[in-house]
Amino acid sequence: MPMESHIAPVALEKAYRLINHGPTVLVSARDGDCDDIMTVAWACAMDFSPPKLNVVLDKVAKTRQLIERSGTFVVQVPTAAQLPLTHYLGTHSLLTDSQKLTNSGVQLLDIDGHDMPFVAGCSAWLACRLIAEPHNQAAHDLFIGEIVGAWSDTRIFSDGHWHFETADPALRSLHYIAGGHYYTIGDALTVAQPGAE
Amino acid sequence: MPMESHIAPVALEKAYRLINHGPTVLVSARDGDCDDIMTVAWACAMDFSPPKLNVVLDKVAKTRQLIERSGTFVVQVPTAAQLPLTHYLGTHSLLTDSQKLTNSGVQLLDIDGHDMPFVAGCSAWLACRLIAEPHNQAAHDLFIGEIVGAWSDTRIFSDGHWHFETADPALRSLHYIAGGHYYTIGDALTVAQPGAE
Numbered sequence: 001m002p003m004e005s006h007i008a009p010v011a012l013e014k015a016y017r018l019i020n021h022g023p024t025v026l027v028s029a030r031d032g033d034c035d036d037i038m039t040v041a042w043a044c045a046m047d048f049s050p051p052k053l054n055v056v057l058d059k060v061a062k063t064r065q066l067i068e069r070s071g072t073f074v075v076q077v078p079t080a081a082q083l084p085l086t087h088y089l090g091t092h093s094l095l096t097d098s099q100k101l102t103n104s105g106v107q108l109l110d111i112d113g114h115d116m117p118f119v120a121g122c123s124a125w126l127a128c129r130l131i132a133e134p135h136n137q138a139a140h141d142l143f144i145g146e147i148v149g150a151w152s153d154t155r156i157f158s159d160g161h162w163h164f165e166t167a168d169p170a171l172r173s174l175h176y177i178a179g180g181h182y183y184t185i186g187d188a189l190t191v192a193q194p195g196a197e
Numbered sequence: 198m199p200m201e202s203h204i205a206p207v208a209l210e211k212a213y214r215l216i217n218h219g220p221t222v223l224v225s226a227r228d229g230d231c232d233d234i235m236t237v238a239w240a241c242a243m244d245f246s247p248p249k250l251n252v253v254l255d256k257v258a259k260t261r262q263l264i265e266r267s268g269t270f271v272v273q274v275p276t277a278a279q280l281p282l283t284h285y286l287g288t289h290s291l292l293t294d295s296q297k298l299t300n301s302g303v304q305l306l307d308i309d310g311h312d313m314p315f316v317a318g319c320s321a322w323l324a325c326r327l328i329a330e331p332h333n334q335a336a337h338d339l340f341i342g343e344i345v346g347a348w349s350d351t352r353i354f355s356d357g358h359w360h361f362e363t364a365d366p367a368l369r370s371l372h373y374i375a376g377g378h379y380y381t382i383g384d385a386l387t388v389a390q391p392g393a394e
Contacts, residue, residue, distance in 0.1 A: 014375075017374050017375050020238050020239075020372075020373060020374050020375065021219060021238075021372035021373065021374055021380055022218060022219010022220060022221075022238075022241075022372055023219060024219075041217050041218075041219075041242070042217075042241050042242050042243055043241065044219075044239050044240065044241035044251070044253070045238070045239050045253075046239055046253045046337060046338070046339060047253075047337070047338075052337070054241070054251070054339070056241070056242075056243045056244075080386065083386050083388060084388065087388040135332070136333065140243060140244070140249070140341065141243070141244075142243060142251070144337065160375070161374070161375075161378065162374055162378075162380075164380060172383065174386070175217075175218035175219055175372075175382060176217060176218065177214050177217050177218055177358070177359060178211075178214050178217065178357070178358075180387055180388040180389065181358065181359075181385065181386075181387050182385070182386045182387070182388070183218055183359075183361060183382045183383055183384065183385055183386070184383040184384050184386060185372060185380045185382065185383050186369065186380055186381040186382050186383025186384070187380065187381050187383070188378065188379070188380055189277065189280050189371070189378075189379045189380070189381060190377055190378050190379070191280060191281065191284040191377040191379070192377065
């Protein structure tokens, strides 16, 4: 699927904002002709410039193997409309369900210059280059990535800001707790701050 | 301030659920007679058993120095009612505002057996022991802690679950973006899952 017209790049210095509110994300990776995608609640921004993030990936995850081999991955923010897809991708493994991606109904998106599997229908995408940290990966299942490209669905994130309060609620982010229980992001609260943009 | 009657321990194996939805947190620490508290959007669970989490702490933060000296810290989840306090603690430094805690209006809570500054009025508290990782701390400002105690306000989290959908909206968690813009956590969405508890 080609990139859709309502998707636009996000400046790298504002890329952290795409996950700053702690959404559950989809992590995807490609190695050769193998793609996998997994749902990850443990993902977090960790630097502004160059922008970095971290994700926790269990040792049994096929997506983890693909990242270790390719050195690249995508972190994307699924929407409330993608709840069944998000839960499917978080509860099935390519190792035991060889048709996982087909069975999940996921659609992939191409973004020029980045040979990675981007999930269509998400609200934001972060293309990452693995910063290899063997100790963190082995001891903590912790993978650190430098964000090398960022894009958003401009219907929900534009001009460096999320518009959850005015956009279609179906585009709100998902925040997983446990046992199939998720919350969507809620209402906006703003503190007056001199010089804020 | 003594511990209030609506605060109860959370089983350590369910402690990750207190931050699994990606709230902005308050990180507090004590070294001798010095306490500090800072607001952190970059905090994330990273293991179930023993439960671990990570937080990103800027090198200029006094709270970071206190954690490096004491080896302990608290991660707590502030509420929508605490928005002004949360923003104050995230935009003022003890290094330039020596009366930061007094000026913020923060109230501290004692929890027996843990000599750390717990912030009263939060919805959840995680007492952590620093797992020293000099490389991560120096290269990534990343601090890993083992969760050694967990408590919740039972009006909003009980029996291992958040009750945002039925409790007072003033107790909802805060999710920071940038420039004084926060969101609260929103509506519940549940996927039917066999065996879920």
